[in-house]
Amino acid sequence: MGKKIEILDVDSRQIMDDIKKAASPPEDVEHWVTIYVMGKPYRVPAGLTIMKALEYAGYRFIRSSGCRAGFCGACATVYRKKGEYRFRTALACQTTVEDGMYLSQIPFVPANKATYDIDKIEPTPTTLLEYYPEIARCVSCNTCTKACPQELDVMYYIQYAIRGDIKKVAELSFDCIQCGLCTLRCPAEIQHYHMAQFARRLYGKYYQPKSKWLERRLKEIDSGIYEKPYENLEKIREDPEAIKELYYKILYEGREKENKLVEDPLELMGED
Amino acid sequence: MTLKLIGGYPEYMRESIEMVEKTRDQRIKEKEKEKELALTDEERKEVLSKFHPDYAPGGKRELRVGVNQGEIVPNEVADILEAWPALNPDEVDLNDIDYDVDVLVIGGGGAGTVAALWANYEGIPAENILIATKLRHGDANSMMAQGGIQAADRPWDSPIIHYLDVLGGGHFANKHELVKALTEDAPKIIKWHEELGVMYDKDEKGNFIERWGGGTSRRRMHSAKDYTGMEIMRVIRDEARNREIPVLEFSPAVELITTEDGEIGGAILWNMETKEYYVVRAKSTVLATGGWGRLHIRGFPTTNHYGATADGLVMAYRAGARLRDLESVQYHPTGAAYPEQIVGLLITEKVRTMGATPVNKYGERFVFPLEPRDVEASMFIRECFGKGNCVQTPTGMRGVWLDSPMIEELQGEGAIRKNLDAMYRMYKRFGIDMTKDPILVFPTLHYQNGGVEINANAQVLRGDGSPYPRFFAGGEVEGGVHGKNRLMGNSLLDYNVFGRRAGISAAKVARNSGKPGKLTLRHVKAFTEEVRRINVPPERRSPILLPDYRGKRVLARKIDLPVMQ
Numbered sequence: 001m002g003k004k005i006e007i008l009d010v011d012s013r014q015i016m017d018d019i020k021k022a023a024s025p026p027e028d029v030e031h032w033v034t035i036y037v038m039g040k041p042y043r044v045p046a047g048l049t050i051m052k053a054l055e056y057a058g059y060r061f062i063r064s065s066g067c068r069a070g071f072c073g074a075c076a077t078v079y080r081k082k083g084e085y086r087f088r089t090a091l092a093c094q095t096t097v098e099d100g101m102y103l104s105q106i107p108f109v110p111a112n113k114a115t116y117d118i119d120k121i122e123p124t125p126t127t128l129l130e131y132y133p134e135i136a137r138c139v140s141c142n143t144c145t146k147a148c149p150q151e152l153d154v155m156y157y158i159q160y161a162i163r164g165d166i167k168k169v170a171e172l173s174f175d176c177i178q179c180g181l182c183t184l185r186c187p188a189e190i191q192h193y194h195m196a197q198f199a200r201r202l203y204g205k206y207y208q209p210k211s212k213w214l215e216r217r218l219k220e221i222d223s224g225i226y227e228k229p230y231e232n233l234e235k236i237r238e239d240p241e242a243i244k245e246l247y248y249k250i251l252y253e254g255r256e257k258e259n260k261l262v263e264d265p266l267e268l269m270g271e272d
Numbered sequence: 273m274t275l276k277l278i279g280g281y282p283e284y285m286r287e288s289i290e291m292v293e294k295t296r297d298q299r300i301k302e303k304e305k306e307k308e309l310a311l312t313d314e315e316r317k318e319v320l321s322k323f324h325p326d327y328a329p330g331g332k333r334e335l336r337v338g339v340n341q342g343e344i345v346p347n348e349v350a351d352i353l354e355a356w357p358a359l360n361p362d363e364v365d366l367n368d369i370d371y372d373v374d375v376l377v378i379g380g381g382g383a384g385t386v387a388a389l390w391a392n393y394e395g396i397p398a399e400n401i402l403i404a405t406k407l408r409h410g411d412a413n414s415m416m417a418q419g420g421i422q423a424a425d426r427p428w429d430s431p432i433i434h435y436l437d438v439l440g441g442g443h444f445a446n447k448h449e450l451v452k453a454l455t456e457d458a459p460k461i462i463k464w465h466e467e468l469g470v471m472y473d474k475d476e477k478g479n480f481i482e483r484w485g486g487g488t489s490r491r492r493m494h495s496a497k498d499y500t501g502m503e504i505m506r507v508i509r510d511e512a513r514n515r516e517i518p519v520l521e522f523s524p525a526v527e528l529i530t531t532e533d534g535e536i537g538g539a540i541l542w543n544m545e546t547k548e549y550y551v552v553r554a555k556s557t558v559l560a561t562g563g564w565g566r567l568h569i570r571g572f573p574t575t576n577h578y579g580a581t582a583d584g585l586v587m588a589y590r591a592g593a594r595l596r597d598l599e600s601v602q603y604h605p606t607g608a609a610y611p612e613q614i615v616g617l618l619i620t621e622k623v624r625t626m627g628a629t630p631v632n633k634y635g636e637r638f639v640f641p642l643e644p645r646d647v648e649a650s651m652f653i654r655e656c657f658g659k660g661n662c663v664q665t666p667t668g669m670r671g672v673w674l675d676s677p678m679i680e681e682l683q684g685e686g687a688i689r690k691n692l693d694a695m696y697r698m699y700k701r702f703g704i705d706m707t708k709d710p711i712l713v714f715p716t717l718h719y720q721n722g723g724v725e726i727n728a729n730a731q732v733l734r735g736d737g738s739p740y741p742r743f744f745a746g747g748e749v750e751g752g753v754h755g756k757n758r759l760m761g762n763s764l765l766d767y768n769v770f771g772r773r774a775g776i777s778a779a780k781v782a783r784n785s786g787k788p789g790k791l792t793l794r795h796v797k798a799f800t801e802e803v804r805r806i807n808v809p810p811e812r813r814s815p816i817l818l819p820d821y822r823g824k825r826v827l828a829r830k831i832d833l834p835v836m837q
Contacts (some may be wrong), residue, residue: 005315008658012328015657019325020571022668023615049613058826060818062522062544066411067577069617070698071502074411094701096613115514118469150697170471175499175693178506197510201469204507209478210466214425217459221431226456229432234448237439244313247440250433254489255307258428 033099050092050103051075064105070094073179076106076149089181091149109180113194123202125164132195135161137188144182144192150175154182154192161195169196170203275666280611280704285712288633288663292673292710295635300681306629310640316647323650323658325570326600337802338589339735345598348567352586355814356803359527359549361793364540366529369551373402374782375775376538376554378525378584380405381412382501382764383747383771384560385508388517390775391558396782398517402552404541406524406579406817410509413562413577413748414767417501418620418694419485420493421768422761423458426482429490431455438762441487441644442721442755445597449728450753454762454769461768462494470507472496473691484625485760486605487644493761498620498694501764523550524583524817528557528591530795536591536732536743537788544817555785556742556778559584559732560771563720563748566819569601572717573616583815584749588724590799593740594733597722600756605630605648607716609671611702616716619695621645621760623674626691627682630713631673632661638672646757649715656714663712671712680707721758723751730774742788744778746770 031046035053042057051065066074075092082100092105114131121127129136135158144154153172160168173196182192220226237243275282281289311319321327332344337354345353375391377384380403388401403409424434434455439446462480465472472494473481482491496503512519525539529551536557541550561584565576574580589595606619624630624641632638632655639651655672656662662670679687688696688707699706724732724745731739732750747767754762820827 005311005319007318008322008654010322010658012322013330015323015653016325016328016331016570018657019653022670023571023573025612026667047612052613052821055821056823056826058822058830060820060822061578062818065578066407067413067416069416069575069577069614070701071416071499071694072408072411072577074408094614094698096702113510113513115516117514118511119467174471174497174503175697177502197506200471200503201507201510203469204471205467205469208471208474209476211425211462211474211479212477213427213479214459214463214466216427217425218463221456221459226431230435230452230456233432233435237444237448240444243439243444247436247444248313250436251440251487251489252310254433255310258490 033097035097036102038104039102044097046097048097050077050090050095050097053097054092063107064092068093071177073177076179076181077103078106079103089147089149091179094149106180106184109184111180111183111191111194114198116198118201118205121202123166123206127202128161128164128166128169128195128199131198132191134188134190135195138162138190139188141187143185143187147181147185149179149181150177152176157196158190158192161199166199166203167207169199173200277703279709280699280702281709282666285663288673289709291633291635292631292675295631296675296678299629299631299637299675300678303627303682306637306640309637311643311647319650319654320646323653324646325572325603331570332599336806337799339592340595343599346569346601348569349564349582349585349598351812352567352582352814352816353589354803354806354808355812356808356810357527357590357796357800358813358815359540359796361796364549364551364793366551366791366793369553371402371550371552373552374400374555375558375778376552377401377403377558377560378539379560379562379747380409380519380521381560381562381747381767382414382505382508383767383774384558385409385512386768386771387558387560387746387775387778388512389508389515390772391779391782392515392517394776394779396779398515401517403517403519404523404525404539404552405519405521406583408521409519410505411577411579412505413565413580414764415502415505416575416577416618417764418498418618419622419625420483420495420500420761421462421504421764422485422488422492422759423462423494423765424455424490424492425459425462425480426490426492429492431458433490434458434492437488438754438759441759442757445755447752450726453728453773454753454765457769457772458765461765461772465504465507468507468511470496470504483622484642486621486624486642486648487759493625495622498622498692504764525587526815527793527796528587529553529791529793530591531789532792533789535788536740537791553788553791555782555788556744558774558778559588559724559743559745559749560747560774561749563723565717569717572603572715573607574717575604575607575616575618576717579818581816581819582720583817584745585723586815588732588745591795592734594725594735594737595723596725596751597756598751600721601717602645602719602721602758603649603715604718605645605652605715606674606713608711609669609714610665610712612665612667613702614698615669617698618716618718619674619711619713620692623676623679623692623695626679626687628674628676628678631675633663634661644757644759652713652715665712669714671714673710674713675710676706677708677710719758719763720748721751721754721756723749725752726750726770728773729777730770731777742781744774746774
């Protein structure tokens with residue numbers, strides 16, 4: 001295993017310095033744009049995200065900055081462009097600044113979540129309506145869908161929710177980052193993202209089949225059959241060469257054989 | 273726009289993409305042969321020693337204060353450990369207690385939320401638990417993990433094999449009892465998630481669709497598209513909300529409180545918006561503050577969330593906790609290298625496990641795609657800075673290609689939208705279609721491999737190795753589980769396993785003991801004296817709480833007026 005790689009003669013410290021330099025933003029700014037942060041104009045380098053542009057302008061976030069990678073929904077932003085009637089939404093960390101943006105960050109979304117005991121619910125087609133009756137007020141205006149920075153079909157999943165199709169709600173809402181822009185924009189005062197969270201948990205718990213392999217493994221662990229092997233491993237570790245050899249053996253074997261182990265042993269043996 | 277872009281890339285990068293396209297069919301045919309590129313132990317050493325940032329000289333120094341004095345850590349970490357406490361203990365009245373709780377959980381990410389839930393399951397009423405967090409509940413690296421979570425539940429896998437993978441990936445430096453806990457609890461955690469309603473990817477029989485991870489000998493990575501971390505985090509957060517566990521947001525802990533009898537008795541919180549402090553007394557305290565990504569070690573960009581500033585390390589260290597494996601930093605091999613707006617952001621390992629191969633600017637393979645992360649990252653740096661076979665971006669970043677269109681060829685059309693929608697969406701926002709074009713990647717600062725040392729009950733250890741009875745830790749802040757290098761899919765698992773163990777242990781202590789002894793911040797004063805001894809610049813204070821990305825010109829002109837403070 002392993003094809004010999006050539007030995008390179010390099011200056012590691014220099015390489016690290018070079019990386020640092022390469023990863024730093026360029027010092028010279030060639031192009032600038034003007035953005036309006038809550039109405040105040042600032043000149044910022046073109047090509048930055050809204051979030052980095054605000055920081056460049058001197059703002060230091062406490063709110064409205066979370067994962068900075070499009071997963072947490074903390075940086076929901078609303079804006080209009082100069083001379084345009086259209087109201088736009090964005091994630092500040094995932095959107096490039098444009099000249100003439102009038103920007104405002106949303107620090108918090110007031111929305112109520114239904115509380116429930118997930119173990120005590122028997123989902124029926126009316127469950128979502130029982131916990132979130134306001135979904136019935138949907139006027140199909142599609143404003144939620146237009147507001148969604150993830151480009152989800154929000155109105156569609158609300159319609160499926162009204163019809164009680166929990167699976168569809170779960171699937172269509174799956175990529176929701178819970179920024180709350182849909183809920184802020186909705187004229188019918190629906191709290192889409194909380195309802196969708198509820199639907200997904202119902203789907204995951206009550207509609208997705210449970211793993212039999214997992215059940216079996218849990219029984220094995222409870223029976224204590226792994227205790228001895230763990231003890232053995234601890235002993236083998238006392239000899240660094242022996243444990244290394246075992247590790248590489250298992251690693252290479254696994255990579256070779258794993259893909260061939262495709263039969264379902266539970267089916268071959270009959271279920272226990 | 274400044275530069276003419278075709279499908280998101282400038283023309284000169286297109287020329288390299290054409291070379292990648294030319295070799296693609298052949299590489300797909302020979303996909304199985306990639307294994308031949310896997311490195312031996314000796315070769316791993318050669319590559320790591322020359323190209324991994326941890327091994328290159330100039331990035332580290334000896335700690336001059338505290339329990340781990342004399343040990344080597346990255347400069348950026350030494351800077352915050354050898355810093356003046358931000359809080360002046362004389363300004364705090366410990367007799368005026370704002371929150372008197374059974375369990376204080378510091379940190380509202382994955383580990384903290386899991387700990388709070390399990391403390392509640394173990395009989396601590398919700399109102400006697402408090403989660404204090406710096407940003408919003410759930411704004412954490414846990415939310416951002418994409419690829420998956422490991423658990424050995426398939427019949428031809430076992431917790432023992434999982435253990436070996438963790439150990440080898442960690443360079444055999446991992447703590448036995450912690451790896452045993454991690455791998456043995458893993459299936460239990462997945463079961464718990466099933467019960468909570470986490471929507472994992474499953475087949476029609478209900479078994480999990482499991483994929484390879486770098487450095488694993490079995491397919492055991494469970495995922496929920498490429499939103500695995502988000503799906504788990506939002507479900508456990510929803511459950512914490514159902515149980516009405518109190519959360520104080522934008523109120524980070526800035527110092528632990530110790531007691532006259534040498535215990536941990538709570539923490540001082542600081543409301544970042546009103547600047548008011550709160551005294552929290554707790555029968556047990558759980559540290560779940562996450563890692564250090566935002567320290568930008570060695571100037572690297574990072575995948576981490578805004579608050580990953582290692583506050584927990586700082587606080588625990590001052591209180592006398594022992595740290596371990598802090599000299600090893602995890603760089604994720606595939607951070608985005610282009611476009612500039614997303615440099616450093618995570619490109620999940622799942623892109624490689626789904627079949628995309630890293631190739632150089634000429635479209636040539638140069639590495640087995642699923643080495644442990646430190647080896648893979650070193651091979652990328654070697655290809656870029658050792659051999660020069662990389663693509664340079666208009667802003668000067670360098671990177672190699674990750675040939676994502678291979679996924680559609682290998683797994684069928686639509687596989688990327690189905691399994692990697694977060695990635696697809698991110699690139700689409702910047703005009704790149706990763707189903708048709710490869711993406712440019714370079715290693716990025718990702719994870720704190722070590723941390724506050726714990727035992728299998730998630731108890732934090734003091735300098736002498738004895739456990740604090742009332743102080744626990746879970747998640748990225750703790751160390752010993754992953755040794756010198758964590759494997760993919762083991763961080764989500766870590767925060768669940770040790771968050772759970774911390775919550776259970778904390779509940780047990782809270783049930784069985786009275787209030788902690790007399791509260792004190794004596795340790796902060798003692799630490800201040802140690803810092804005085806080594807000549808630290810007065811402006812170097814910690815915990816730093818948040819990084820500062822304000823523009824240079826603004827900072828140069830910034831003045832503080834003695835009003836409105």
